[in-house]
Amino acid sequence: MSWILRWGAALILGASLGLVGCEGEIEAPTVATRPPPPFEPAPAQLRRLTQPQYRNAITDLFGEVVLPARLEPDERVDGLYQVGAHLTTISARGTELYEAAAYQIAGQAVDEAHRDRWILCAPSGVVDRACAEQSLRVLGRRTWRRPLSEVELAQLVEIGANAARRLGDFYAGMEFSVATLLQSPHFLFRREVGAETDGPRRHTGWEMAERLSFFLWNTIPDDALLDAAARGELGDHPRYAEHVDRLLADPRAKQGVRAFFTEMLELDELDELRKDPTIFEHYTPELGASAREETLRLIEHLVFERDADYRELMTTRTTFIDRRLASLYGVPAPAREGFGRYDFPESSERVGLLGHISVLALQAHASVSSPTLRGIFVRRNLLCGAIPPPPANVDTSIPEPLPGSVTLRDRVARHLQDPSCAGCHRLMDPLGLGLENFDAIGRWRDTESGEPIDASGDVNGIPFSTPSELAYTVAATPDFTQCVMRTAYRYATGHKEVPGEAATLRDITGRFERSGFRVLPLLRSIALSDGFRRVGAPVITVDSTPSGEVSP
Amino acid sequence: MKTLLQTALTLRGLVALPGLVVLAGCAAETGEHRAFVASEIGFGSRTGEQIDGRDVAIGLNLDGRDSDAQDLQGCRRRDFIAPDGTRGIDNQFTHLYELVEDVFQEGVVEGIIKNSINEGRLLLMFQISKVTDWKNDDDVEVAIFLGDGRPNINTENALVRDQTFDIRSDAPVARTRGSIRDGVLRTEPIDVELPMAFFNVFFDLQLRGAQIQAELDMDGNLVGLMGGGVDKEQIFEIGRMADAMQGEQVSPLLNLLIPTWTDLYPDERGICSHISAALTFRSVPAFVFDDVRP
Numbered sequence: 001m002s003w004i005l006r007w008g009a010a011l012i013l014g015a016s017l018g019l020v021g022c023e024g025e026i027e028a029p030t031v032a033t034r035p036p037p038p039f040e041p042a043p044a045q046l047r048r049l050t051q052p053q054y055r056n057a058i059t060d061l062f063g064e065v066v067l068p069a070r071l072e073p074d075e076r077v078d079g080l081y082q083v084g085a086h087l088t089t090i091s092a093r094g095t096e097l098y099e100a101a102a103y104q105i106a107g108q109a110v111d112e113a114h115r116d117r118w119i120l121c122a123p124s125g126v127v128d129r130a131c132a133e134q135s136l137r138v139l140g141r142r143t144w145r146r147p148l149s150e151v152e153l154a155q156l157v158e159i160g161a162n163a164a165r166r167l168g169d170f171y172a173g174m175e176f177s178v179a180t181l182l183q184s185p186h187f188l189f190r191r192e193v194g195a196e197t198d199g200p201r202r203h204t205g206w207e208m209a210e211r212l213s214f215f216l217w218n219t220i221p222d223d224a225l226l227d228a229a230a231r232g233e234l235g236d237h238p239r240y241a242e243h244v245d246r247l248l249a250d251p252r253a254k255q256g257v258r259a260f261f262t263e264m265l266e267l268d269e270l271d272e273l274r275k276d277p278t279i280f281e282h283y284t285p286e287l288g289a290s291a292r293e294e295t296l297r298l299i300e301h302l303v304f305e306r307d308a309d310y311r312e313l314m315t316t317r318t319t320f321i322d323r324r325l326a327s328l329y330g331v332p333a334p335a336r337e338g339f340g341r342y343d344f345p346e347s348s349e350r351v352g353l354l355g356h357i358s359v360l361a362l363q364a365h366a367s368v369s370s371p372t373l374r375g376i377f378v379r380r381n382l383l384c385g386a387i388p389p390p391p392a393n394v395d396t397s398i399p400e401p402l403p404g405s406v407t408l409r410d411r412v413a414r415h416l417q418d419p420s421c422a423g424c425h426r427l428m429d430p431l432g433l434g435l436e437n438f439d440a441i442g443r444w445r446d447t448e449s450g451e452p453i454d455a456s457g458d459v460n461g462i463p464f465s466t467p468s469e470l471a472y473t474v475a476a477t478p479d480f481t482q483c484v485m486r487t488a489y490r491y492a493t494g495h496k497e498v499p500g501e502a503a504t505l506r507d508i509t510g511r512f513e514r515s516g517f518r519v520l521p522l523l524r525s526i527a528l529s530d531g532f533r534r535v536g537a538p539v540i541t542v543d544s545t546p547s548g549e550v551s552p
Numbered sequence: 553m554k555t556l557l558q559t560a561l562t563l564r565g566l567v568a569l570p571g572l573v574v575l576a577g578c579a580a581e582t583g584e585h586r587a588f589v590a591s592e593i594g595f596g597s598r599t600g601e602q603i604d605g606r607d608v609a610i611g612l613n614l615d616g617r618d619s620d621a622q623d624l625q626g627c628r629r630r631d632f633i634a635p636d637g638t639r640g641i642d643n644q645f646t647h648l649y650e651l652v653e654d655v656f657q658e659g660v661v662e663g664i665i666k667n668s669i670n671e672g673r674l675l676l677m678f679q680i681s682k683v684t685d686w687k688n689d690d691d692v693e694v695a696i697f698l699g700d701g702r703p704n705i706n707t708e709n710a711l712v713r714d715q716t717f718d719i720r721s722d723a724p725v726a727r728t729r730g731s732i733r734d735g736v737l738r739t740e741p742i743d744v745e746l747p748m749a750f751f752n753v754f755f756d757l758q759l760r761g762a763q764i765q766a767e768l769d770m771d772g773n774l775v776g777l778m779g780g781g782v783d784k785e786q787i788f789e790i791g792r793m794a795d796a797m798q799g800e801q802v803s804p805l806l807n808l809l810i811p812t813w814t815d816l817y818p819d820e821r822g823i824c825s826h827i828s829a830a831l832t833f834r835s836v837p838a839f840v841f842d843d844v845r846p
Contacts, residue, residue: 281706281713323716327704332839333716336701 039530040500041200044193044538045086047494050074052259054188056219058105061142063117065108068101079381080263082491090188102182109178110171123170131170132157136177144186145220146206147230156180190214192494194535202534208234212244212527215492217252218259235533244527248520257303257519258296264487265353265381267292269362276367280441282328287441290324291357297339298353303519310484310517314352314475317344325357328443350444351468352475354378354435360442363432369440371412375428382474384483387427394420407448409433430457434470481517485509492526504531583692585681587846588774588835589699591711593665593676596777596830597646597653599635606633611643611830612763612779614741615816627824629815642828644813645782651809666709675699675717678764678774678835679846680730680737686768689732694739694764695846697725699838713772713836718844725846730764737776739764744780758783760817760826766833774835781816781826 049057051074055067072094075084090098108114118139121131136156140148148156156177164173181187190210194201203211209229213221221229225243233239247253262268273288297320302308321342326333329350334340344350353359363373379385412433415425434457439445447453456465459473474480485508490496497505508525515521526532596610609632618640619626632641652661668674679695699717706712719725730739741761759780766776787810791803814824840846 277707281708281710282704284704324704326716326839327712327714330714330837332842334842336718336841 037499037502039503039534040498041531041534041536042493042495042498042501043536044201045494047082047085047190047192048072048088048090049188049190050081050085052262053214053218054101056217056255057143057187058182060219060222061118061139062105062109062114065105065114068097068104071097071101076263076266078490078496079266079487080491082263082494083496085190086192086494098188099179099183102179103175105182106175106178110175115171115174119171119174126164126168126170127161127173128170129157129161132160132174132177135174136160136181139178140181141226142220142223143181144184145190145210145226146186192535193538200534201537202235205229205232205234208240208533211492211532212247215527215532216244216247216256216523217250218256219252241528244524248524253520254300254304257299257523260488260491261296261299262292263491264484265295265358266362266377267295267358270358273361274366275361275441279367280439280443282324282443283441284324287324287328287357287361290322291361291442293339294319294321294325295353295356295358298356301341307518307520310481310519310522311475312352314354314471314480316352317346317348318342319344319356328357328441330444349437349467351471353382354467354471354474355438357442360435360438361440364440364442367440369408369436369438371408371429371432371436372415372425373432374435375430375432378431378474379428382483383477383479384486385427385479388424390424391420406451407436407453409436409454431459431470431474433457434464435467437467481512482509484519485512485522488522489526489529489531492523492532497531501531504529583682583684584686585679585683586774587677587679587838587840589703589711589715589717589838590674590676590678590833590835591669592832592834593669593674594662594832595645595649596643596779596832597649598632601635603633603637606630606639608633608635609641609643609646609830610634610777610832611641611646611828612765612777613638613640614642614761614763614779614781614828616640619815624822625818627815627818627822629813629824631815641830642779642815643830644815644827645829647813648809648827669711670703670705670709672700672702675701675703675720676833676835677717677719677838677840677846678766679840680774683732686732687735692730692732692737693727694730694737695725695727696742696744696762696764697846698723699840711836711838714838716839716841718841719846727846736767737764737774741780758786759829766835772837775833777830777832779828779830782829783826784810784814785825787827 051071054071058065058067072088072090074081075088077084077087109118119131119135120138121128121134123131133153137148137153140153140156159180160173160177162173163176164170167173192203192207192211194203194207206226206229209221209225212234213219213225225234225247228234228239228243234243270288270292273291275283275287277283298316298318299313301318301320302310302312302316306312319342320339321329321331321334322339323333323336326342331342331344334342344355349355359374359377360369363377364370365373376387380387412425412429415421415429434455436448436453437444437446437455445453455467455470456463457470458464459470459477460479462473462477464470464473486497486505489501489505489508508522508529511525512518512522515525598607598609601608607630611632611634613631615626617623617626617631619629619631621628621630629644631639632643632646633639634641649661665674669676675698677697677699679697680692681695682691682693683689698720700720701715701717703715703717704712726742726744728739728742730737741763744759744762759778759782762778762780764776764778766774769775787806788803791806794802810827814827816824816826816828818824
């Protein structure tokens, strides 16, 4: 019985709402340095909720429920899932996963522990359309981030009533209504197409509500923000900045900042961190999660507690570690349970983010360190430098040792001597070699194969000789602050910047610099920027399939 | 045979059970300090070799004598000789240990000790402090105590290095002084008391005049020996408790054998009260929480 209802619900909503495809590639533009062209926003787009956003939304809607383990995978584009989110759609397998997830969640949403959170009335019988409508109207607005039309609401109520009648239970019927809401593209996709106004095309208030909340909280808007959207206070309204400030002051902003840096620093990859335990006794399957938490706690500390200069992320000697990480770092644990603050002494070469396991262990192989991976991370993720992918026919394994070569520096030296490799490896190996004092899991070492480690290198021609000097040199590079600004902008808008946004980026850069490179003012500047509030017309592409279906 | 088994299990408790209390000492917080936790503990025993007609055994010269069958001060027990040729090695406990090894499969004793360590019930810790030179320093302070906490174990079934532990609150810290010469640490004798439990039998085992001789290896581990005297009355008492608890007859065998092995602390009649013993250990660097420094 229930499978019939499931498919019925899916078909009704699928047909009535229409799952819309996503837009394709944006040319990789170069932002002009002078003078910027007139502002021209990027094309409109749809963004699929990322897995963390989906899970955060469900928790906000229904409280603590068992969340689905698997959803459609996210795709990282230009370093960010938020950019990939507008280039991905939902596969057939993904549709099945979202359907299963919807029913898994809906079943819990109507149980006694959770239903009082959103069912706003006591049903008068197995079928109580008024009660269902009252509850679904409110739940639907939060789930779809806009008010439901009367037609949509009536469909949802009817789905629930039909199911309740057959199953003999009001709540069992509501389960199908909820599952329908959660399978809808209006829940799974963020509509960011804007609307024509007197002037340039702008995001609607409802779009701005979800744009803001996903940017700053990484979850759906709360009722206050939706109310503000309903009052027309988002976007160009004078009170818009007040709403931005409220979101930044809310505890959920920590969740948002964590989400941003998790994407930027690829911290989600730590779930898959694997090291050879016969070589690295400190490795456990839980190490990756601890390492991620260390980095995120430091970021929280710098951004929210200290409102510090972003460059301190590279130069601070403060960190937050648990017993496992303390053991790996070879320092006393600052807390018996959980994480505690630890300050490395001035004599320590372990400084800032580049001393974290989250970078050192992730950007390395299972058994040996990798100056190349670490160099790519610094160049690409921290400095936003471009590194071309290796040619298809190139062997990317670590070069075999030459006679007399002992250290990894000796081995990768071949990269820099071979003309076919040197062009790219010059961009990364000299950076990564500066971290060779840290082995593949991130533990300090003075020697490799009995030879003292040479950690010298250069950042864009500026020499360094130790890991801490590398950290300070990177922090002092203008590219470092420019990169976090650029990455945050891409994260917020969901696209790689286009030439028409150069003036906006220049303005944000100036504000970021004048703020002392503080992250919260940066996020505020982005939220208030034209690039965040305005949008270009959708690019219409014609599918080459015989059906000739047109999608925005 | 079962009596022997009971005896062996009882004696195994000497190292396999928690609680370490010692007496005396004072500390000065100058110079460097390092802490270690024993990842491996075993019994020093005979190697099966002989040098100059003496059996070679692992142990320490606890009484400063090289005793033979004529030495009344050594209760006429022949001391052993160390693998490096050091004479006067006191480790009569090896006879009892070898008896136990004969009865049990080889490695069973070590396995039980290992489990006790890995489960956090026997975290024997040392802290060496007031050190100005780790190669040569005439006056250092050594604290011996039991750590508390659930340790992490590596794939070789050993404690992971650099873990942080609490100090067991029911086991006061023992402090003594020592010196480091050519990288070898030697401590002054100190009485160590080991509160133990075994098969629901609780007792305190005293290791009298315990000394440590150890050195730092290339990996920064502290590797060495801890020797001391075990009171024969304590062993008898353990036997009696085991008899009562298990309904066996351990005591007659112990009463017969132990007096033939006692070699320390002779009385005016030349009867020794203690049996010398040596524990081997390999300890890895560790930390204790700041607020419970030993």
